Amino acid sequence: MDKYKDCACELGESCIDVAHPRYLKKPILYPKGMKIALVQMSVGADKAANISEAVKLIHQAKELGAQLVALPECFNSPYGTKYFPQYAEEVPSGETCRALSRAAAEAGVCVVGGSVPERCGSKLYNTCTVWDDAGKLLAQHRKMHLFDIDIPNQITFKESEVLSGGNQLTTFEYLGIRVGVGICYDLRFPEMAHIMAQKGCSLLVYPGAFNMTTGPRHWELLARARATDQQLWVALVSPARDPEAEYVAWAHSTLVDPWGQVVAKLDDKPGTLVADIDVKTVEQVRSQIPIRSQRRTDIYDIVSKQ
Numbered sequence: 001m002d003k004y005k006d007c008a009c010e011l012g013e014s015c016i017d018v019a020h021p022r023y024l025k026k027p028i029l030y031p032k033g034m035k036i037a038l039v040q041m042s043v044g045a046d047k048a049a050n051i052s053e054a055v056k057l058i059h060q061a062k063e064l065g066a067q068l069v070a071l072p073e074c075f076n077s078p079y080g081t082k083y084f085p086q087y088a089e090e091v092p093s094g095e096t097c098r099a100l101s102r103a104a105a106e107a108g109v110c111v112v113g114g115s116v117p118e119r120c121g122s123k124l125y126n127t128c129t130v131w132d133d134a135g136k137l138l139a140q141h142r143k144m145h146l147f148d149i150d151i152p153n154q155i156t157f158k159e160s161e162v163l164s165g166g167n168q169l170t171t172f173e174y175l176g177i178r179v180g181v182g183i184c185y186d187l188r189f190p191e192m193a194h195i196m197a198q199k200g201c202s203l204l205v206y207p208g209a210f211n212m213t214t215g216p217r218h219w220e221l222l223a224r225a226r227a228t229d230q231q232l233w234v235a236l237v238s239p240a241r242d243p244e245a246e247y248v249a250w251a252h253s254t255l256v257d258p259w260g261q262v263v264a265k266l267d268d269k270p271g272t273l274v275a276d277i278d279v280k281t282v283e284q285v286r287s288q289i290p291i292r293s294q295r296r297t298d299i300y301d302i303v304s305k306q
């Protein structure tokens, strides 16, 4: 930091990797990190009430100092294939998007808008919209891997009955930090996390709603696996558990650091997890355990083609 010690930026010590303001017309300051909020909200059948609860909690998170606020999967609708057509709306003109855009601008935060059922022509998607602090649409991720599983006598779910899968990976930059987005079942696919890491992500955010069968077995394990493999921060954001709901969410919104350690976790109740993430830890783990430059793609490529 020495060479920037006369930097007049208000971020002071937390400035990294800046081109010195003296040499720039407009100083670009990349903070080392940001405060994020994972909003584990209750979701019910009343769409308007779900939206206004989300907006209220975005403002509350801002009061707690959050700069990026993430909502859960399917936060404006009950989670279930029979609900998606009824609750679906167009992106970005639908009522949920308009409310998120306004809330992001009024609160002055980036909003990772969980997910909503999106209608596009004759197709439905499970879609996350991301809004910057001026209310502008920064990114739109359509869940790529649809949740089709069958565990007899425990859980059978087939999103593909009504949804189409997205065909694009999604990353965006906010406050100088590249963030990747996946939705719930996307968390199970290491290739997707790997590509987002290669694209420069330091944080992956997965709005999700695991259930009472796979949640206790895999939710935290998968978050820690993705964080450890890719050496970055992983945030999972679930709705709160409603034992009376048709689909009972595991909840336990979780933040895992680039060492693969859980740094904060909620229980099953409504709540907001607020925590700091930084790029320094990403860089530290990647330089101390340099797996990124040690991958034997020369061998993997040959063997996988045999």
Ligand SMILES: O=C(O)CCC(=O)C(=O)O
Residues within 6 Å of the ligand: 073, 146, 147, 183, 184, 185, 186, 188, 208, 209, 210, 211, 214, 215, 218
């Ligand atoms: O992968 C799982 O076990 C749960 C996934 C899920 O609930 C979803 O994709 O919505």
